[in-house]
Amino acid sequence: MAKNISVTIKFWKQNGPKEKGHFDTHELKNIPDDTSFLEALDIMNEELISEGKEPFVFDHDCREGICGMCSLYINGTPHGKTERGATTCQLYMRKFKDGETITVEPWRSAGFPVIKDCMVDRNAFDKIMQAGGYTTVRTGQAQDANAILIPKDDADEAMDCASCIGCGACVAACKNGSAMLFVSSKVSQLALLPQGKAEAARRAKAMVAKMDELGFGNCTNTRACEAVCPKCETISNIARLNREFISAKLAD
Amino acid sequence: MAKTIDSKIPEGPIAEKWSNYKAHQRLVNPKNKLKLDVIVVGTGLAGASAAASLAEMGFNVYNFCIQDSPRRAHSIAAQGGINAAKNYQNDGDSVYRLFYDTVKGGDYRAREANVYRLAEVSNDIIDQCVAQGVPFAREYGGMLANRSFGGAQVSRTFYAKGQTGQQLLLGAYSSLSKEVQRGKVKLYTRYEMEDVVIVDGRARGIIAKNLVTGKLERFSANAVVIATGGYGNAYFLSTNAMGCNCTAAIQCFRKGAMMANPSYVQIHPTCIPVHGDKQSKLTLMSESLRNDGRIWVPKKLEDAKALQAGTKQGYEIPEEDRDYYLERRYPAFGNLVPRDVASRAAKERCDKGFGVNNTGLAVFLDFSESIQRLGIDEILQRYGNLFDMYEEITDVNPGEKACTKNGVDYYHPMMIFPAIHYTMGGVWVDYELQTTVPGLFAIGECNFSDHGANRLGASALMQGLADGYFVLPYTIQNYLADQNIWPRLSTDLPEFAEAEKAVEKEIDRLMNIKGKRSVDSIHKELGHIMWEHVGMGRTKEGLEEGLKLLKELRKEFDTNLFIPGSKEGLNVELDKAIHLRDFILMGELVAYDALHREESCGGHFREEHQTEEGEAKRDDENFFYVGCWDYQGNDDKAPELIKEPLKYEAIKVQTRNYKN
Amino acid sequence: MSLTGIALILFLLFHASMNVVALISAEGYNMICGFLGANWYAVAATVALAGLVVLHFIFAFWLTFQNWKARGTDRYAVTSKPKKVEWASQNMLALGVIVILGMGLHLYNFWAKMMLVELVPCAGNHELATNGVYWIAETFSCPCYTVIYLVWLAALWMHLNHGLWSSMQTLGWSGKVWFNRWRAISCIASTIIILMFAAVAVAFCFGYRPCDFNDVVNIANACHAGGLC
Known part of the structure; x- marks a missing residue:
C-alpha cells in the first residue's frame, strides 16, 4: 500500500546556455510514494503554474525507460540511485525518505550545453552517429535475412551493446566528460556482427575523431559511466572500441 | 460541395496489384530527383525510413522532429516484435496467411489491397533491418528466431529481446544518419510542424516552430509527408509518450485532408493498472507475456471483494477457484486472442465485480503454471526484463515465489488492465498513401490504412517500416514525376506569409x-x-x-x-x-x-x-465502408461524413471467431 | 599514457627485484650497482627512462587539461561516488604528483649519490657510488625517511593498481573475461612490486643487515675515511 511522503525539491534554473543558473526550492507535501519522480515534478509544476510562475523545464518523453530523453542528475547521480539500471522516469518516490531534500541538476558537460533549466542539448550524439554509426546499405539492397548466419552468443552480445538509449548519463557521470561508453556501444554492436565488418575500421576512426572534435573528454577508465548506465552497458565495449581503433590506425 | 474520394486501387488480382502498380507507375529520372525537395515530418519508424530511402534515391529531404534527436520517436517503445511472412519456422505461413490474419484481425474493416501489399513487403523489411545490423534474436544455429503473437496461429514475429521497436528505430535512424552525413537529409530537431501550406491546391510546404527559440519558420518543398503518429494522448492516460500529439495531422485535417475511422482506437489488454490521480502515463507490458502468462480473476465474488479490500493476496487463491476466462471463452486461441477481444473480456469481468485491485479495475496475469512447466530460468530468460520493469513500478516481482500449497508453487501474479495504446484511425490516404490534399502524404500510425478496426500485435512496426522503406518512396514518385516543371517555391509567397500569420495569431490568442x-x-x-x-x-x-x-x-x-x-x-x-x-x-x-x-x-x-x-x-x-470526415471550415461545426465503400475480392467477409 | 605506463611498470618490476637482492647479499647487490654504473648502456637506459617519465608526465597533464575542458564550466552541487568507482581511478594525477615528488627525494637519496657522481667529475664520493647497500642502510636508518618512503609507496601502489589494468583496457586487450583477469593481475603485480620495495626499506629501518653487510660496508668506510675523491 502506498504511503504519503513530503520532500523538498531543489532544482536548477537557468535561462540559456550563456546565462548564469541558480537553484530554486519547492516543497512537495503528501506525495503518494507510488508516484514516479517525474510525476512528482509534474505536481510541482502544476503548483508553480497555479502560483503564476513558469514551470521547471526538463526533458522527458516515453516515461518507460526506453527513449533516452529524460536526463536529470538527482542527488549526485545521473537518473538517481536505483538498485539496477533505470532512467529518471523509472525512479519512484518510494526510493526517497520523508522530509528529504532532493537536488536536481542538469547533465553538466561541455558537450551538452544547457538549453533551459535541466534541458540540455545532446545534438553532439547525433553528430557522432552521423560520422559512422551505421552500415552503408541502401533500401532494397539486402539479401535474405537468413543468408547471414550469426551465432546466438554474438547476436545476444550485439543486442546488449545495441541497448544503449543515448541518454548521456555516461557523459554526465564522467569526470572527464567522455562519451566513450556511448560511442563504444555502437561500434561494438556493429563490430560483433558480420554486417558491420566491412566498414569497421572506417567507423571506429570516424566516430572517435568526431567525438574528439565535439569536445568530449578522454577515457581514463574510472568506470563511472558503467556504474550509472541505465542499460548496463559495460566498459568491455570501450576496450573493444580501443581495439578497433588501434588496429584501424595501425593498418593505415 | 461534398468531396469525392478515390482510393486508386490498381486493377488485377490481389496478388498482382502491387507489382502491376510498380510496373506502370511514373518514375522520376535520377537527374530530376536532385531538383525535387520533400518534407518529412516525424522521425519514427515511418518517418525516418522514408526520409532515408527518399534521400538515398536522390531527393532532397527536410526531416523534422519535436524531440532532441530522431532516435527518441515513440516507435522506440514498441516491445514485442515485428511480423513477416518468412515462414522460417515451417509452420505454414505465407504472404496470403499474413494478409488474411491481418484483415481478419482488423475485423474486416481494412482495405484489402493495402493489407496485401503490406504482407508482401513484410519480408523485405526483415532483410533490410538485418543488413542494417539490427540484432534480432537468433537460434543456436545462427538462424533468426521467431515467436507467436495474438491473433495468429503461426510463429512469424521477429524480435530483439523486449526492445524490438528500439532496435528497428535505431536501424532506421542509422540509415537516416548516413543520409544526413551525405548531405541529402537536412535534419531539424526540436521543431514542430504547426501548419501545412497549400499553394494552388497542392501541399507545398510547412510552417514549423523552432521549439527552442519559439520562432516560426517557413519551409517549401514539392511534397509534404507527415509521419507524426497517432492520437492516443487525447485520452490523457495512454501508453503513448508524453510528447505524442496529433497537431500535425489535425492541422492537415483543417486544411482539407480527411480523417478516416477515428473511432478505431486500440485498447491494449496488458498494461499496468492506474494507481492514482497523479499518474501521467500508463506503462505497457509486452503482449508477448500472454504467450506464457495466464489471465484470470477469482471465480467467487467474495474472493474478489477480499482482493479489493487488500485482505487477501492473489497467490492465496487456489487453482480451483481461479477463472481463466479467456481460456474458458476462447478455447482455440486462449490467452492469445486479439487485443480488442482480450481487453473487452477484462472489462466485462471487472464490470461484473471481479476486479482484483483496490480500484476493482485489474485482472491477474499469472506465470505460476509456466514456471512449473519450463522452470524459472527459462521464464526469466524470456521475460526477465519485463519482470524487472514491473517490479520497478509496482514493487512486486512476478518471478518471486509467494507460497507453496499442496506441492504446487504459487508466484506473485502481475496485475494488468487495458489502456489506450494505438489508433487505427487516422488521416485518410489512398493506395498511394496520398491524402485528399494533393502532394500531402501520410504514413505510419498517422494514416488509417492497414489495420482496419483493430491492429494485431507486431503489425505496427511492420506497417511503419513498410510505408517508409518500400511503399511511399515508390508511390510518391508517381506524384512527383511531373512536379519538376515547377520551380522551387519561394517562402516569400503570400500563401506562406498567410499561413505563418495565422499560426502567429493562434499563438497570441492562446497566450492571451x-x-x-x-x-x-x-x-x-x-x-x-x-x-x-x-x-x-x-x-x-x-x-x-x-x-x-x-x-x-x-x-x-x-x-x-x-x-x-x-x-x-x-x-x-x-x-x-x-x-x-x-x-x-x-x-x-x-x-x-x-x-x-x-x-x-x-x-x-x-x-x-x-x-x-x-x-x-x-x-x-x-x-x-471507411468513414471519412471532412472539415467544415470551423472547429465548432460538425464534420461531414463521406464514405469510401470497401470491396473485398480475395477474402470472404465473415464473423470473427476465435473460439474454435 | 598506457604505453609509457607499462614500460615504467616493467622498470619498477626490475628495480624491485634488484632491491630484494640487497636483503640476501650485499655483495650481490653492489655488483648489480656496479653493472649499472657509468656504462654507456646504463646511461642510455637512464636517459630513456627519464624520457619515459617526462612523456608520461606531459601526457598526464595534457590529458587532464583536455578532460577538465570537456567537463564544462559548471560543476555539480551534489556528487556521489558509485561503489564501482575506485578512488584511485579518479585521482591518478594527484597520485602521480605524489609519486613524482617521492621520486625527487629518491633521486636525491640514491641516484645522485650512485650515478650522478660518476657522471660528473668531483661531484662526490666515487668509491661509494657502487656501494648501494651502504646508501640503503644510511637512508633507512632514519625512520623519517622510512615513513616518507612508505607513504610514497602506498601512493605508487594505488597508481599502479589502477594503472596496469587501465593500460590494458586502453590498449584494447580487455573484455568481459580479461577485465577481471587484468584487475587481479594488476592487484597482484602492484602488491608484489610494492612489497619488495617496502620490505627493503622496513627491514633496513629495523636494523636488519644481510650477512655479508659488514665486509662490504667496512671497505666503504675505509674509502670514506681515506677521503678519496
Whole structure:
C-alpha cells in the first residue's frame, strides 16, 4: 500500500546556455510514494503554474525507460540511485525518505550545453552517429535475412551493446566528460556482427575523431559511466572500441 | 460541395496489384530527383525510413522532429516484435496467411489491397533491418528466431529481446544518419510542424516552430509527408509518450485532408493498472507475456471483494477457484486472442465485480503454471526484463515465489488492465498513401490504412517500416514525376506569409486567454470524458453526452486556459496547449465517428450491438465502408461524413471467431 | 599514457627485484650497482627512462587539461561516488604528483649519490657510488625517511593498481573475461612490486643487515675515511 511522503525539491534554473543558473526550492507535501519522480515534478509544476510562475523545464518523453530523453542528475547521480539500471522516469518516490531534500541538476558537460533549466542539448550524439554509426546499405539492397548466419552468443552480445538509449548519463557521470561508453556501444554492436565488418575500421576512426572534435573528454577508465548506465552497458565495449581503433590506425 | 474520394486501387488480382502498380507507375529520372525537395515530418519508424530511402534515391529531404534527436520517436517503445511472412519456422505461413490474419484481425474493416501489399513487403523489411545490423534474436544455429503473437496461429514475429521497436528505430535512424552525413537529409530537431501550406491546391510546404527559440519558420518543398503518429494522448492516460500529439495531422485535417475511422482506437489488454490521480502515463507490458502468462480473476465474488479490500493476496487463491476466462471463452486461441477481444473480456469481468485491485479495475496475469512447466530460468530468460520493469513500478516481482500449497508453487501474479495504446484511425490516404490534399502524404500510425478496426500485435512496426522503406518512396514518385516543371517555391509567397500569420495569431490568442487553469488540468478532464464516454464500451447516450461535454470543455479551454511565460523562447506549456487544442478536436472526431457507426467492430464496441455472449456484432450490410470526415471550415461545426465503400475480392467477409 | 605506463611498470618490476637482492647479499647487490654504473648502456637506459617519465608526465597533464575542458564550466552541487568507482581511478594525477615528488627525494637519496657522481667529475664520493647497500642502510636508518618512503609507496601502489589494468583496457586487450583477469593481475603485480620495495626499506629501518653487510660496508668506510675523491 502506498504511503504519503513530503520532500523538498531543489532544482536548477537557468535561462540559456550563456546565462548564469541558480537553484530554486519547492516543497512537495503528501506525495503518494507510488508516484514516479517525474510525476512528482509534474505536481510541482502544476503548483508553480497555479502560483503564476513558469514551470521547471526538463526533458522527458516515453516515461518507460526506453527513449533516452529524460536526463536529470538527482542527488549526485545521473537518473538517481536505483538498485539496477533505470532512467529518471523509472525512479519512484518510494526510493526517497520523508522530509528529504532532493537536488536536481542538469547533465553538466561541455558537450551538452544547457538549453533551459535541466534541458540540455545532446545534438553532439547525433553528430557522432552521423560520422559512422551505421552500415552503408541502401533500401532494397539486402539479401535474405537468413543468408547471414550469426551465432546466438554474438547476436545476444550485439543486442546488449545495441541497448544503449543515448541518454548521456555516461557523459554526465564522467569526470572527464567522455562519451566513450556511448560511442563504444555502437561500434561494438556493429563490430560483433558480420554486417558491420566491412566498414569497421572506417567507423571506429570516424566516430572517435568526431567525438574528439565535439569536445568530449578522454577515457581514463574510472568506470563511472558503467556504474550509472541505465542499460548496463559495460566498459568491455570501450576496450573493444580501443581495439578497433588501434588496429584501424595501425593498418593505415 | 461534398468531396469525392478515390482510393486508386490498381486493377488485377490481389496478388498482382502491387507489382502491376510498380510496373506502370511514373518514375522520376535520377537527374530530376536532385531538383525535387520533400518534407518529412516525424522521425519514427515511418518517418525516418522514408526520409532515408527518399534521400538515398536522390531527393532532397527536410526531416523534422519535436524531440532532441530522431532516435527518441515513440516507435522506440514498441516491445514485442515485428511480423513477416518468412515462414522460417515451417509452420505454414505465407504472404496470403499474413494478409488474411491481418484483415481478419482488423475485423474486416481494412482495405484489402493495402493489407496485401503490406504482407508482401513484410519480408523485405526483415532483410533490410538485418543488413542494417539490427540484432534480432537468433537460434543456436545462427538462424533468426521467431515467436507467436495474438491473433495468429503461426510463429512469424521477429524480435530483439523486449526492445524490438528500439532496435528497428535505431536501424532506421542509422540509415537516416548516413543520409544526413551525405548531405541529402537536412535534419531539424526540436521543431514542430504547426501548419501545412497549400499553394494552388497542392501541399507545398510547412510552417514549423523552432521549439527552442519559439520562432516560426517557413519551409517549401514539392511534397509534404507527415509521419507524426497517432492520437492516443487525447485520452490523457495512454501508453503513448508524453510528447505524442496529433497537431500535425489535425492541422492537415483543417486544411482539407480527411480523417478516416477515428473511432478505431486500440485498447491494449496488458498494461499496468492506474494507481492514482497523479499518474501521467500508463506503462505497457509486452503482449508477448500472454504467450506464457495466464489471465484470470477469482471465480467467487467474495474472493474478489477480499482482493479489493487488500485482505487477501492473489497467490492465496487456489487453482480451483481461479477463472481463466479467456481460456474458458476462447478455447482455440486462449490467452492469445486479439487485443480488442482480450481487453473487452477484462472489462466485462471487472464490470461484473471481479476486479482484483483496490480500484476493482485489474485482472491477474499469472506465470505460476509456466514456471512449473519450463522452470524459472527459462521464464526469466524470456521475460526477465519485463519482470524487472514491473517490479520497478509496482514493487512486486512476478518471478518471486509467494507460497507453496499442496506441492504446487504459487508466484506473485502481475496485475494488468487495458489502456489506450494505438489508433487505427487516422488521416485518410489512398493506395498511394496520398491524402485528399494533393502532394500531402501520410504514413505510419498517422494514416488509417492497414489495420482496419483493430491492429494485431507486431503489425505496427511492420506497417511503419513498410510505408517508409518500400511503399511511399515508390508511390510518391508517381506524384512527383511531373512536379519538376515547377520551380522551387519561394517562402516569400503570400500563401506562406498567410499561413505563418495565422499560426502567429493562434499563438497570441492562446497566450492571451490568461485564465486560471493549467493545460494539464484541462487535458486530464478531456481524458476522463474520453475514457468514460468514448472509451471501451460505447453507447449512443454516452457518446452524445461525451460530445456535449467536449464542446463545453473546448469553451473552458478557450476562456479559462493559463499559459505562463511568453511566446518567445522555449515555452513547454504553450506547446502543450497547442497539442491540447487539437486533442479536443480529435476527441470530437472520435466521438462523431463512434456515434455514427451503429455496429461493433474491432476497437469500436457499441454496447447496443453485441451478441448474446457479449461478442462484437458487426453490421456489414450498412457499415462496410471507411468513414471519412471532412472539415467544415470551423472547429465548432460538425464534420461531414463521406464514405469510401470497401470491396473485398480475395477474402470472404465473415464473423470473427476465435473460439474454435 | 598506457604505453609509457607499462614500460615504467616493467622498470619498477626490475628495480624491485634488484632491491630484494640487497636483503640476501650485499655483495650481490653492489655488483648489480656496479653493472649499472657509468656504462654507456646504463646511461642510455637512464636517459630513456627519464624520457619515459617526462612523456608520461606531459601526457598526464595534457590529458587532464583536455578532460577538465570537456567537463564544462559548471560543476555539480551534489556528487556521489558509485561503489564501482575506485578512488584511485579518479585521482591518478594527484597520485602521480605524489609519486613524482617521492621520486625527487629518491633521486636525491640514491641516484645522485650512485650515478650522478660518476657522471660528473668531483661531484662526490666515487668509491661509494657502487656501494648501494651502504646508501640503503644510511637512508633507512632514519625512520623519517622510512615513513616518507612508505607513504610514497602506498601512493605508487594505488597508481599502479589502477594503472596496469587501465593500460590494458586502453590498449584494447580487455573484455568481459580479461577485465577481471587484468584487475587481479594488476592487484597482484602492484602488491608484489610494492612489497619488495617496502620490505627493503622496513627491514633496513629495523636494523636488519644481510650477512655479508659488514665486509662490504667496512671497505666503504675505509674509502670514506681515506677521503678519496
